[in-house]
Amino acid sequence: MAKVLVATDKPFAKVAVDGIRKIVEGAGFELALLEKYTDKADLLKAVADVDAIIVRSDIISADVVEAAKNLKVVVRAGAGYDNLDLAACTAKGVVAMNTPGQNSNAVAELALGMMIYMARNQFTPVAGTEIKGKRLGIHAYGNVGKLVASHAKGFGMEIYAFDPFVKKEDMEKDGVNVVASVEELYAVSDYLSLHIPANDKTKKSIGYDLLTKMPKGATLINTARKEVIDEEGMMKALEERTDLKYASDIAADTHAALVDKFGVRVFATPKKMGAQTSEANVNAGLAAANQIVNFIKNGDRTFQVNK
Ligand code: 3PG
Helix, strand or coil: CCEEEEEECCCCCHHHHHHHHHHHHHCCCEEEEEECCCCHHHHHHHCCCCCEEEECCCCECHHHHHHCCCCCEEEECCCCCCCECHHHHHHCCCEEEECCCCCHHHHHHHHHHHHHHHHCHHHCCCCCCCCCCCEEEEECCCHHHHHHHHHHHHCCCEEEEECCCCCHHHHHHCCCEECCCHHHHHHHCCEEEECCCCCCCCCCCECHHHHCCCCCCCEEEECCCHHHECHHHHHHHHHHCCCCEEEECCCCCCHHHHHHHHHHHEEECCCCCCCCCHHHHHHHHHHHHHHHHHHHHHCCCCCECCC
16 A cells, blocks of 8 residues: 655645545555654654655755655645755656645735735834835746736736746736846836746845846845845845845845844745645645645656656
């Protein structure tokens, strides 16, 4: 009987775990749960005899893959798979997958919420501003970026986007103004919502040069990954441009120093909250469970990311 492990440092909502159990056990497999673990040794022990693993942002490094002697498939229940060591998976013949689109709306709603929170000076009594009529730049027009654009239109924002991997016509069909370069996007955006993945090309790619191109009073909203920010460059930009703001869904490494220096101009959620809704947990968790069952039973590799 195949054994499926759900290893989540930040657990899914109970309704999602119940749904995953139904799918896994309904397929005749066994389900094991490892939640809120604080010690990597617990993860290494839990993976020892499993055929499949479902994770969120949990780090599946080479030693975890090595310790999982029977592992055939690992599914990141979510979009970004920078937490999976793909080379290690490939070397051991393990299929790695993600569940694109399943938690996008939750992340998009958080991005909008953060914009309003920052516009109102983190709900301090100082008079804030409105997001209506402001220009919103979407950096990467994937599943989340597209939803942020659509929700923001309802608030009366003017939408701009840059994404070299999406056809201009497709963005224009959504009523989005397509710009020709990243630099142009930052230069027009009163709010800039980041949706790029963290990889070798994007890490530390957003820093001083781009931030100082932004209009007066601009805010960078980061619900993507902290690793894409050049924190030294951002610190310098926030020091020079006392009108700029930064809000992120997971604190920068230098968060304490940033808050110390810049107060309500900087905000970070205490733990990554973007995908933390019941709906997103159910969508991503159940998709992951179904993908595992379909892979083990039928060899279905849709959503494989280590091709
Ligand atoms: C994702 O890449 O899907 C999001 O960052 C959500 O991450 P989480 O599942 O750890 O909340």
